[in-house]
Amino acid sequence: MISVNGATLQEIETMRITYLSSLPEFQDLYLELQIPYADVVILSHCGTIIGYAIMKGGVMLEFFVKDTFGSDINLHFPEIVKTCNVERILVQSFDQVLMKCCSRMNSYHEVGLIYRDFTQVTILRDPDISFRLATLQDLSFLQMQEDEVFEPKDMISTAIEKSEIVLCLSGEMILGCGFITRIHPKWAYYDVGVWVSPEFRLHGYATRILSWLKDTCVNNCWIPVCGCGVENIGSQRTIEKNGFISNHRLLSFNVGHHDNLTSRTTRTSSTVSPSE
Numbered sequence: 001m002i003s004v005n006g007a008t009l010q011e012i013e014t015m016r017i018t019y020l021s022s023l024p025e026f027q028d029l030y031l032e033l034q035i036p037y038a039d040v041v042i043l044s045h046c047g048t049i050i051g052y053a054i055m056k057g058g059v060m061l062e063f064f065v066k067d068t069f070g071s072d073i074n075l076h077f078p079e080i081v082k083t084c085n086v087e088r089i090l091v092q093s094f095d096q097v098l099m100k101c102c103s104r105m106n107s108y109h110e111v112g113l114i115y116r117d118f119t120q121v122t123i124l125r126d127p128d129i130s131f132r133l134a135t136l137q138d139l140s141f142l143q144m145q146e147d148e149v150f151e152p153k154d155m156i157s158t159a160i161e162k163s164e165i166v167l168c169l170s171g172e173m174i175l176g177c178g179f180i181t182r183i184h185p186k187w188a189y190y191d192v193g194v195w196v197s198p199e200f201r202l203h204g205y206a207t208r209i210l211s212w213l214k215d216t217c218v219n220n221c222w223i224p225v226c227g228c229g230v231e232n233i234g235s236q237r238t239i240e241k242n243g244f245i246s247n248h249r250l251l252s253f254n255v256g257h258h259d260n261l262t263s264r265t266t267r268t269s270s271t272v273s274p275s276e
Contacts, residue, residue: 001045001046001079002043002044002045002050002076002079002080002083003043003044003045004041004042004043004044004053004080004083004084005041005042005044006039006040006041006042007040007041007042007052008040009035009036009040011040011042012040012042012052015051015052015064015066016052016062016064017186018064018066019062019064020184020186020187023092023094023095024094024096025092025094025114025116025248026116026183026184026187026189026223026225027092027183027184027189028092028112028114028183028191028227028250029181029183029191029225029227030112030227030250031061031062031090031092031250032183032184034056034061035054035061035062037056038054038055038056038061039054039055039056040052040053040054041053041054041055041084043065043080045069045076049066050065050066050068050069051063051064051065051066051069051073052064053080053084055084055086058085058086058087058088059086059087059088059089059090060081060084060086060088060089060090061090063089063097063098063101064097065097073097073101074100074101077101081255086255087254087255088252088253088254088255089102089105089252089253089255090111090250090251090252090253091108091250091251091252091253092114092248092249092250092251093114093248093249093250093251094114094248102251102253105253105254105255105256107253107254107256108251108252108253108254109251109252109254110230110249110250110251110252111229111230111249111250111251111252112227112228112229112230112249112250113227113228113229113230113236113246113248113249113250114225114227114246114248114249114250115225115226115227115228115239115244115245115246116225116245116246116247116248117244117245117247118214118224118242118243118244118245119243119245120243121241121242121243123207123208123211123241123242125208126204126208128170129168129169129170129175129205129208130168130169130170131166131167131168131169131178131209131212132166132167132169133160133163133165133166133167134160134165134166134167134177135160136157136160136161138160138165138167138174139156139157139160141174142156142160142165142177143156145195145197147195149179149193149195150195159179159181163180164179164180164181165177165178165179166178166179166180166209166212166213166216168196168205168208168209168212174197175196175197175200175205176194176195176196176197176200176205176206176209177194177195177209178192178193178194178195178209178210178212178213179191179192179193179194179195179213180192180213180216180217181193182222183225188221188222188223189222189223189225190217190222190223190224190225191225191226191227192210192213192214192217192224192225192226193226194206194209194210194213194238196209206238207238207241207242210226210238210239210242211242214242214243214244226239226244227250230249
């Protein structure tokens with residue numbers, strides 16, 4: 001019998017570091033951004049803590065069990081899902097434990113592409129464009145933009161203060177911007193993303209912005225990573241033009257009826273939203 005008890009992120013910090021360290025590829029920013037606003041539960045078996053789960057609005061975002069209990073978790077996973085009222089599970093395809101636990105779910109679909117490998121490619125510089133960090137003087141312009149990459153709007157000022165937004169300019173005219181976000185403070189993985197103002201799209205600016213962000217990461221010994229929606233073909237082309245390679249997906253498993261986890265029919269931004 002597995003018992004489930006509410007907890008805080010601070011209470012599971014040691015286990016969470018173990019979980020993130022165990023992944024063969026690093027956590028996706030799309031998931032990481034939701035963690036501070038999610039519900040945490042500690043999992044126990046016969047009075048011994050064996051792991052934790054993180055959920056938000058019926059969606060399981062993260063799941064971890066200690067190695068000492070790993071071989072038995074498949075037997076107990078349906079019970080955990082039912083107890084926590086999980087309706088859907090987001091799984092990074094490189095998360096082997098959670099993938100195995102979800103192998104009997106009714107169905108799943110791809111939500112996004114996760115890019116964790118890249119090759120060196122040469123993107124010609126445009127002498128007519130320049131880059132600078134956004135300042136609080138740019139806040140009103142950024143808050144005016146109707147694009148999901150700027151949501152939530154009340155976090156833009158924080159991103160500016162953390163030097164996470166870089167403007168791409170032609171003279172004084174803002175063509176677009178890049179986002180460079182450290183996914184977790186204990187690791188040097190930086191998610192890179194792009195936005196181009198609608199009137200300047202289809203001119204190659206997204207490719208140049210992403211190239212600048214990637215080079216900045218490499219020059220600072222940071223690891224650039226990114227991701228995008230599976231249906232966002234334009235973003236995929238821009239990302240891959242910069243040498244990024246996706247060998248992984250973000251999957252959404254449908255739990256369906258909690259007591260019917262025996263059949264399976266097959267069928268991931270992050271903030272990356274570049275547009276040529």
